[in-house]
Amino acid sequence: MLKKLFGFDRQQHSIRTEVLAGITTFLTMSYILAVNPDLFGQLNDPMPDGAVFTSTALAGIIGCLVMAVWGKLPFGLAPGMGLNAFFVFTVCNGMGYHWSFALTAVFLEGLLFILMTITNIREAIVKAIPENLRYAIGAGVGLFIAFIGLQNAGIIVSHDDTFVTLGKVTEGPALLGLIGLIITSVLYIMKAHGAMLLGVLITMIIGIPMKITEFQGVIDMPSSIEPIFCQFQWENIFTLDMLVVVFTFLFIDMFDTVGTLISVCQRAGLVNKNGHIERLNQAFMADAIATTAGAVLGTSTTTTYVESAAGVSQGGRTGITALVVGCCFAVSLFFSPLFLSIPSAATAPVLVIVGLLMLEPIRHIKFNYYTESIPAFVCIILMPLSYSISDGILIGMICYVVLNACCGRFRKLTPMMYILAILFALKYIFIVVDMPEADDNICPTCGAAIEAITETATEEAPTEEVILFTE
Numbered sequence: 001m002l003k004k005l006f007g008f009d010r011q012q013h014s015i016r017t018e019v020l021a022g023i024t025t026f027l028t029m030s031y032i033l034a035v036n037p038d039l040f041g042q043l044n045d046p047m048p049d050g051a052v053f054t055s056t057a058l059a060g061i062i063g064c065l066v067m068a069v070w071g072k073l074p075f076g077l078a079p080g081m082g083l084n085a086f087f088v089f090t091v092c093n094g095m096g097y098h099w100s101f102a103l104t105a106v107f108l109e110g111l112l113f114i115l116m117t118i119t120n121i122r123e124a125i126v127k128a129i130p131e132n133l134r135y136a137i138g139a140g141v142g143l144f145i146a147f148i149g150l151q152n153a154g155i156i157v158s159h160d161d162t163f164v165t166l167g168k169v170t171e172g173p174a175l176l177g178l179i180g181l182i183i184t185s186v187l188y189i190m191k192a193h194g195a196m197l198l199g200v201l202i203t204m205i206i207g208i209p210m211k212i213t214e215f216q217g218v219i220d221m222p223s224s225i226e227p228i229f230c231q232f233q234w235e236n237i238f239t240l241d242m243l244v245v246v247f248t249f250l251f252i253d254m255f256d257t258v259g260t261l262i263s264v265c266q267r268a269g270l271v272n273k274n275g276h277i278e279r280l281n282q283a284f285m286a287d288a289i290a291t292t293a294g295a296v297l298g299t300s301t302t303t304t305y306v307e308s309a310a311g312v313s314q315g316g317r318t319g320i321t322a323l324v325v326g327c328c329f330a331v332s333l334f335f336s337p338l339f340l341s342i343p344s345a346a347t348a349p350v351l352v353i354v355g356l357l358m359l360e361p362i363r364h365i366k367f368n369y370y371t372e373s374i375p376a377f378v379c380i381i382l383m384p385l386s387y388s389i390s391d392g393i394l395i396g397m398i399c400y401v402v403l404n405a406c407c408g409r410f411r412k413l414t415p416m417m418y419i420l421a422i423l424f425a426l427k428y429i430f431i432v433v434d435m436p437e438a439d440d441n442i443c444p445t446c447g448a449a450i451e452a453i454t455e456t457a458t459e460e461a462p463t464e465e466v467i468l469f470t471e
Contacts (some may be wrong), residue, residue, distance in 0.1 A: 002320070007073075007318045009318075011243035013320075015320065015468065017315040017316070018074070018315070018317070020314055020315070021074060021312065021316025022074075022311060022316060022320070022321040022328065023309030023324065023328060024197045024314045024350065025076045025307060025308050025310050025321065025325050026324070026325045026328035026329070027200050027310075027347055027350075028350050028354075029076055029305045029325075029340065030332065030347075031152070032056060032060075032081065033057060035054040035081065036056045036079055036299065036300075039085065039088050040052045040084070040088060042089075042097070043088055044092065047099055047227075048227050048228070051182040051224060051225045051227050052228070054225050055228060055229075055299040056078065057239050057329045057333050058225070059280065059297055059299050060079075060300045060325070061326045061330050062294070062302075062326075063287070063290030063294070063326075064131065064323065065326045066285075066286040066325030067283065067286040067287075067322040068326065070286055071279055071282040071283045071285070071319065072318060073265075073319060074268065074311055074316035074319070074320075074321030075260075075261075075305070075308040075321075075322055076304075076311070076322060077302055077304050078302060078305060079301065079302050079303075080303035083249065083252055083303065084299075084300040085100045085217055086252065087106070091105065098233070099231075100232060100233045101233045101242070101245075103231055103295050104233045104236065104237060104293040104295075105249055106294070108137075109246050109249040109250050110291035110292030110294075111186050111410070112250060113250070113288035113291060113292075114288040114289065116284075116288075120281065122254065122258075123280055126258055126280060127416075128274065128414060129258075129397065130375075130412075130417075132373070132375075132376050133375060133376055133393075133397065133400055134361075135261055135362060136361075136365060136375075136377070136396060137259045137262045137393060138263035138266045138267070138358055138360075138361040139359050139365075139394050140380040140389070141264075141306055142263070142309075142357070142359045144306070144386045144389060145309065145351045145358070146351060146352045146354075146356065147355075147384040147413075149177075149347070149355065150348065152344035152351070153177025153344060154168070154345070155167050155169060155174045155177050160395055162304040163232060172210075173343065173344070173345040173444055176203060176345040177348045179203065180346055181348075183349070184350060196310055196314055196350045196354075197314070200346050200349075200350060201344040201346075203345065204341075204351065207345065207346060212345060213341060215341050218348075219334055219335055220335075221334070222333040222334065222336075228299075229297065229298055230298075247427075249301055251427050251448040252301075252390050254391045256389070257287050257304050258393065259306075259383075259392070260304045262388055264304075264358075264363075266361050267312050267357065270317075280375030283304065287303060289350065290303075291303070307354075309358055310354045310359070311352050313357050340389075371403045371407055371409060372400075374403060375400035375403060378395060378396050379393060379395070380392070382396070394424040394427065395424075397417070397420055397421055400421075401413060401417050401418060402421070
């Protein structure tokens, strides 16, 4: 029954390993349960944080269950980072639309994905990506998630002059992240069972006396999603803005998912001798169904998480891993205070180590052939620096086609490659919705108007500027 439902073979797989892998994946991606409510609370018309938390968990449950049974692959799904920021800051706060407009766009995107999956268009796109570029995607995603881990722990922080710099590694979350990295690395090197999960738990406990792990309670009943359930704006579906928003969601989601599946499947050994990913179409369908269901529930685009590589590195190979991730999301509905007590610094070491492991495919890239290695390098370096998997793939593909065409190596290029390169270029020319320029009179966090009033104080007190927030 387990083999039929989840692709589990007792001769090749272990239930214990799959369970540990699922828990590890969940812990590395559970931050979305805290981030999503906070992000959607920054809308000009905020969505209820309790309802958003519940819808986020429910979208993860549905996506993981479909992936487990239909895809039979060890991948976790939930509303995606980056896509939720585009939802809030560009579509709503930037373009001025209500969040129900953005939910409508996500719903339409999900339906388009289902249609593209049924017609095998998405699979054809993946097969058109050159072999060396596929290796680059895996390595680039590895650097990207390692960068996310370092950033989450505060080891790498933003800087006005250099963009990024080293954080205060002798104190706070950054110090805890480094301690956790050492502990988790030692456990992994010593081949301890569940090394990454143990590393997360030990680091979390160490964070208690450091006052970084904040215990927020244990049990709480889930909030109702009634305020955000099925809130769509059908009257705007034929507008130009809706078309632009839908296709932007489509491009970002498609190539984030493609990059994740290629890199994680390579790590899991789920690529056959011809270089094709097993059960790729089923994985795409799970992603499409989850996106559509998530929009109905009231959350942004649901996608396959690159953090699934953490579970794969723990030995997860079947749909049981995805099932466990879904079960963890279900448990989190009632134990949200407990799960939210795990600090980002505790999960960061896992992302760093997994990033290292995902660099392995880079050794297969033909670096001596520059029409292959230059696009591959562009793909790898752009993912962490642009903070986008999809941008790395798109620009890497454009670079590949242009370089080979200019060098007269037309035999390496297929008609699908030309089509993709043209579409990707058009995406950057026409289908990019820019963030609005910063306004000194608008608060970047809450969107409220700011009135600066200079008050002349009495002799006993100096003059000071008082910032008043008004609606």
